[in-house]
Amino acid sequence: xxxxxxxxxxxxxxxxxxxxxxxxxxxxxxxxxxxxxxxxxxxxxxxxxxxxxxxxxxxxxxxxxxxxxxxxxxxxxxxxxxxxxxxxxxxxxxxxxxxxxxxxxxxxxxxxxxxxxxxxxxxxxxxxxxxxxxxxxxxxxxxxxxxxxxxxxxxxxxxxxxxxxxxxxxxxxxxxxxxxxxxxxxxxxxxxxxxxxxxxxxxxxxxxxxxxxxxxxxxxxxxxxxxxxxxxxxxxxxxxxxxxxxxxxxxxxxxxxxxxxxxxxxxxxxxxxxxxxxxxxxxxxxxxxxxxxxxxxxxxxxxxxxxxxxxxxxxxxxxxxxxxxxxxxxxxxxxxxxxxxxx
Amino acid sequence: xxxxxxxxxxxxxxxxxxxxxxxxxxxxxxxxxxxxxxxxxxxxxxxxxxxxxxxxxxxxxxxxxxxxxxxxxxxxxxxxxxxxxxxxxxxxxxxxxxxxxxxxxxxxxxxxxxxxxxxxxxxxxxxxxxxxxxxxxxxxxxxxxxxxxxxxxxxxxxxxxxxxxxxxxxxxxxxxxxxxxxxxxxxxxxxxxxxxxxxxxxxxxxxxxxxxxxxxxxxxxxxxxxxxxxxxxxxxxxxxxxxxxxxxxxxxxxxxxxxxxxxxxxxxxxxxxxxxxxxxxxxxxxxxxxxxxxxxxxxxxxxxxxxxxxxxxxxxxxxxxxxxxxxx
Numbered sequence: 001x002x003x004x005x006x007x008x009x010x011x012x013x014x015x016x017x018x019x020x021x022x023x024x025x026x027x028x029x030x031x032x033x034x035x036x037x038x039x040x041x042x043x044x045x046x047x048x049x050x051x052x053x054x055x056x057x058x059x060x061x062x063x064x065x066x067x068x069x070x071x072x073x074x075x076x077x078x079x080x081x082x083x084x085x086x087x088x089x090x091x092x093x094x095x096x097x098x099x100x101x102x103x104x105x106x107x108x109x110x111x112x113x114x115x116x117x118x119x120x121x122x123x124x125x126x127x128x129x130x131x132x133x134x135x136x137x138x139x140x141x142x143x144x145x146x147x148x149x150x151x152x153x154x155x156x157x158x159x160x161x162x163x164x165x166x167x168x169x170x171x172x173x174x175x176x177x178x179x180x181x182x183x184x185x186x187x188x189x190x191x192x193x194x195x196x197x198x199x200x201x202x203x204x205x206x207x208x209x210x211x212x213x214x215x216x217x218x219x220x221x222x223x224x225x226x227x228x229x230x231x232x233x234x235x236x237x238x239x240x241x242x243x244x245x246x247x248x249x250x251x252x253x254x255x256x257x258x259x260x261x262x263x264x265x266x267x268x269x270x271x272x273x274x275x276x277x278x279x280x281x282x283x284x285x286x287x288x289x290x291x292x293x294x295x296x297x298x299x300x301x302x303x304x305x306x307x308x309x310x311x312x313x314x315x316x317x318x319x320x321x322x323x324x325x326x327x328x329x330x331x332x333x334x335x336x337x338x339x340x341x342x343x
Numbered sequence: 344x345x346x347x348x349x350x351x352x353x354x355x356x357x358x359x360x361x362x363x364x365x366x367x368x369x370x371x372x373x374x375x376x377x378x379x380x381x382x383x384x385x386x387x388x389x390x391x392x393x394x395x396x397x398x399x400x401x402x403x404x405x406x407x408x409x410x411x412x413x414x415x416x417x418x419x420x421x422x423x424x425x426x427x428x429x430x431x432x433x434x435x436x437x438x439x440x441x442x443x444x445x446x447x448x449x450x451x452x453x454x455x456x457x458x459x460x461x462x463x464x465x466x467x468x469x470x471x472x473x474x475x476x477x478x479x480x481x482x483x484x485x486x487x488x489x490x491x492x493x494x495x496x497x498x499x500x501x502x503x504x505x506x507x508x509x510x511x512x513x514x515x516x517x518x519x520x521x522x523x524x525x526x527x528x529x530x531x532x533x534x535x536x537x538x539x540x541x542x543x544x545x546x547x548x549x550x551x552x553x554x555x556x557x558x559x560x561x562x563x564x565x566x567x568x569x570x571x572x573x574x575x576x577x578x579x580x581x582x583x584x585x586x587x588x589x590x591x592x593x594x595x596x597x598x599x600x601x602x603x604x605x606x607x608x609x610x611x612x613x614x615x616x617x618x619x620x621x622x623x624x625x626x627x628x629x630x631x632x633x634x635x636x637x638x639x640x641x642x643x644x645x646x647x648x649x650x651x652x653x654x655x656x657x658x659x660x661x662x663x664x665x666x667x668x669x670x671x
Contacts, residue, residue, distance in 0.1 A: 138666060141473075143661065149650045150650070153649070153654065154647070156645070269473065279474065312486075312489035316485065317481050322464060322482075
């Protein structure tokens, strides 16, 4: 298409716009579809097993179970968009979770202060990753593997034995319900805020730079994108989201554990993959990662209600992860073929 | 081309991976001697033989990881395969030598097969190696738990057959555990394959530039599948060796080897991007990790310190010789 033709088609009809959007966001739509399928399956299995529809208790539990993975996976998304990967998520969650549980006192000032501190610690840990990757010119996978070990160790110094407490008020604020809004889980409000934040964030130059780097770092550099700063920013903000995940997990369990975050490294990557975000970088949306986090939680619930031996959980999760990627690859190939034959 | 003028003359002639290997060896010896000054027990021949035997399990698991990293991939399924194969060994052999002759080959073939499935998923469906091997790790862990009913089965208390135990902890040469001889033999073999065999050259070619090696006639898919299959095989060997050493197989016994197998390769001077690295570097990296552990253990510092120390060491190794060249 010539440039002149592009200029004239500034106004796009709504129908075309919808078609453009759907062809551009196949992986995201696939993962949202998978989420809907999981929810439907959940309701069917729940009714079959319990004889009544899932109520607000199940809703709140599912949301609270998911949101720490959700927060971590948004952080992971930022890093994955640049074509990197953050294995230190688990270590940062360990550390921030331990810090929150040992330091937070039962007064609003302390809650605010410690929450901020925890987010800053997360951001600081991410900053270290970012500096090493961008300015140290090191590979993300090994840098974050090393910092994972470091933060896991530091967390054990902060909180050698599981323990500590999180004030009930703080816990309720993040994982309770809002009676005024029909017992809406606070986790849902966190989720909506995250989605809103993402809609703002993805329109900023910062996120445009991350997509540019992930798609073609050389071209981005040639275009004058501040590669190093953008990368440092991605890891730093990613670390802050991991810190938020640690804080949320502490609020959820009302105590701390220096090893509680370790599984989050892998689940945050799994959520990102199920959310249709390309591990090669440059493609995807944090909304997908959040959907991926819910898919993971619902998968475990569904396996439970389907009467699958709980010992086999990891097997089915692993299989599901691989099959989801295979399915999305096959759909992608199919679309390419139809597009080629149409054009 | 930048000349490393700060480097002593003899080191300048070495390739980066050779320098990495050398550095890791020298650092291991320095730490060992430093530890030995305060705890002379560390320098006893039996203690050194024990440390090397412990390093051999990392070295064996990391042999496969070396191949995989050389082609620019990564294998996160090594811990799952190690555990599953160790448990397969004890529960099928029931600690009887009469069953060992078919169980050991069975374990090796299953390990090879699982690795091959990793490779096939990666080449046939374009699954990123991180996702494929991560999923496979979960599958292995879940399969073990499910098939042994949470490790409560009647056969789950079985030990490794005595003949297999002798293979690792026996001493053909007095003072040298057989496991070390096995590791040495495998190290020589892997070194020869990587350095001189066509397959080894193809591995380096693929890691340096997949498109160029495809155009040069390398069957990229076949080499990739073979490399992941080898990684599964080495994970199975490491699983057998570690089970024989500790006499029983336990759940999660392979878990530390995820971090350590990657760390050994990186400390040994290989590039995580592929195409650069030698197995002797991995050997040195494995020894370094164990010596560092022993040092920390001897001085009764908290366990958490070891984790921090190994993280810092990896970062130091990376900053020393893992940096990419600046893009123009």
